[in-house]
Amino acid sequence: xxxxxxGKVDADNYIFDPDTFFNNQYxxxxxxxxxxxxxxxxxxxxxxxxxxxxxxxxxxSISTERLSGGVKTLxxxxxxxxxxxxxxxxxxxxxxxxIDIGKRKDITIRLGYLMDFGDDNFDxxxxxxxxxxxxxxxxxDEVIGKRLLHEAE
Amino acid sequence: xxxxxxxxxxxxxxxxxLEVKRxxxxxxxxxxxxxxxxxxxxxxxxxxxxxxxxxVKCDKExxxxxxxxxxxxxxxxxxxxxxxxxxxxxIHTKEFAEAVSHSDNYFVLIIRDSLPQLPYSIEEIYGxxxxxxxxxxxxxxxxxxxxxxxxNIEEKKAIAPDIVLTxxxxxxxECFSHxxxxxxxxxxxxxxxATEIIDxxxxxxxxxxxxxxxxxxxxxxxxMRSAKRHGDRCALYAPESFEYLILSSGIVPADKEVLENTFxxxxxxxxxxxxxFYTGYLTNITQNTPLRYxxxxxxxxxxxxxxxxxxxxTLPEMIKL
Numbered sequence: 001x002x003x004x005x006x007g008k009v010d011a012d013n014y015i016f017d018p019d020t021f022f023n024n025q026y027x028x029x030x031x032x033x034x035x036x037x038x039x040x041x042x043x044x045x046x047x048x049x050x051x052x053x054x055x056x057x058x059x060x061s062i063s064t065e066r067l068s069g070g071v072k073t074l075x076x077x078x079x080x081x082x083x084x085x086x087x088x089x090x091x092x093x094x095x096x097x098x099i100d101i102g103k104r105k106d107i108t109i110r111l112g113y114l115m116d117f118g119d120d121n122f123d124x125x126x127x128x129x130x131x132x133x134x135x136x137x138x139x140x141d142e143v144i145g146k147r148l149l150h151e152a153e
Numbered sequence: 154x155x156x157x158x159x160x161x162x163x164x165x166x167x168x169x170x171l172e173v174k175r176x177x178x179x180x181x182x183x184x185x186x187x188x189x190x191x192x193x194x195x196x197x198x199x200x201x202x203x204x205x206x207x208x209v210k211c212d213k214e215x216x217x218x219x220x221x222x223x224x225x226x227x228x229x230x231x232x233x234x235x236x237x238x239x240x241x242x243x244i245h246t247k248e249f250a251e252a253v254s255h256s257d258n259y260f261v262l263i264i265r266d267s268l269p270q271l272p273y274s275i276e277e278i279y280g281x282x283x284x285x286x287x288x289x290x291x292x293x294x295x296x297x298x299x300x301x302x303x304x305n306i307e308e309k310k311a312i313a314p315d316i317v318l319t320x321x322x323x324x325x326x327e328c329f330s331h332x333x334x335x336x337x338x339x340x341x342x343x344x345x346x347a348t349e350i351i352d353x354x355x356x357x358x359x360x361x362x363x364x365x366x367x368x369x370x371x372x373x374x375x376x377m378r379s380a381k382r383h384g385d386r387c388a389l390y391a392p393e394s395f396e397y398l399i400l401s402s403g404i405v406p407a408d409k410e411v412l413e414n415t416f417x418x419x420x421x422x423x424x425x426x427x428x429x430f431y432t433g434y435l436t437n438i439t440q441n442t443p444l445r446y447x448x449x450x451x452x453x454x455x456x457x458x459x460x461x462x463x464x465x466x467t468l469p470e471m472i473k474l
Contacts, residue, residue, distance in 0.1 A: 043184050058289060091182055140379065
């Protein structure tokens with residue numbers, strides 16, 4: 001199940017900057033697995049050549065550290081269950097991949113914006129309130145209606 | 154700092170184009186569109202200059218490398234365009250908002266989270282778009298497209314509001330209550346716009362929400378999500394500010410050049426947003442005149458039949474009165 005904490009997170013295992021965390025913590029096996037290859041192809045339009053090398057159509061051959069912040073965060077979420085990652089590093093084009101991971105395992109992420117999860121039904125637990133939502137309208141009722149992104153104001 | 158600046162950042166593989174004209178510009182959008190690459194290129198250029206192989210074309214110095222003592226750095230900087238991405242956690246703090254509010258620099262913030270403590274404009278939210286013909290050319294384009302400052306409504310579609318919601322109970326509310334008698338309500342603050350219209354009680358009504366576009370940037374994404382479920386029955390009218398509306402209406406002798414090229418007049422050191430600039434400008438030019446303007450209580454002279462007609466004529470045609 002995909003669990004989302006909207007707004008502020010107070011937890012020792014929260015990673016605010018997944019980009020830097022990835023650069024210092026990624027495991028080479030993560031890069032060459034099927035999920036990572038698909039995500040890198042879809043989001044960064046790039047091809048995995050090896051654990052340390054990616055072929056980008058724009059930048060040419062680049063190191064793994066130069067993948068986009070969104071891709072790095074998705075790979076972390078897929079492989080590291082010990083941390084809560086700041087998924088605001090992921091754009092709307094990462095939403096389907098978060099749903100995909102959430103179908104396979106329990107994950108908890110943080111979001112500071114209203115990611116667009118699309119028109120299809122999904123299962124997401126809003127951790128702030130404990131409610132499980134199944135559509136964008138239900139999610140908006142909870143997040144906008146209960147001002148979850150304004151709690152600190 | 155004043156002015157409008159074109160920025161071009163490139164190496165031999167990729168070129169970024171953007172233009173900034175206010176103290177705060179926001180870049181957001183999908184992952185993998187090159188936002189991090191832009192920061193990386195600028196950082197390389199800041200460290201190594203020409204030796205980096207990066208070319209930066211801009212009339213002002215563009216910087217992406219910020220030291221740990223960011224507050225002192227911003228205070229000591231003048232006439233710079235400072236790029237920051239979401240990995241800088243201090244962007245969310247009130248201290249940063251204070252440092253930006255009267256800074257002599259422009260800021261380009263690459264971040265998806267809204268920043269409610271900063272008064273940025275709907276107009277200055279951009280997403281990175283690849284050139285249709287080549288992935289090598291990436292240009293910053295507006296995220297929120299508007300028709301005469303009217304959002305969530307298609308061209309040629311009219312809205313005849315059953316209810317009009319304004320940000321607060323200041324002068325704008327008094328004026329719109331006059332234009333839309335018995336239909337006008339205050340939201341009690343711009344952050345409540347999205348929360349209010351998500352209420353099913355508006356499902357069968359045509360709703361017009363009027364806000365100051367110059368400072369509504371942090372609220373627009375939530376608002377558009379709420380408005381989407383009402384379709385064309387809910388529209389956002391977001392002129393720069395109510396004061397801008399008065400200045401453009403011809404009621405007061407405003408300098409057309411100031412309104413058309415506000416970026417050359419709204420000094421970021423004096424005004425944290427154009428909304429503040431227009432309030433100051435209107436207050437200033439109406440001092441010691443029968444039209445003396447106060448933001449908190451509307452001078453009744455603005456409600457004369459002739460002046461109300463001029464304000465009505467300034468509203469987009471798609472708003473049916």
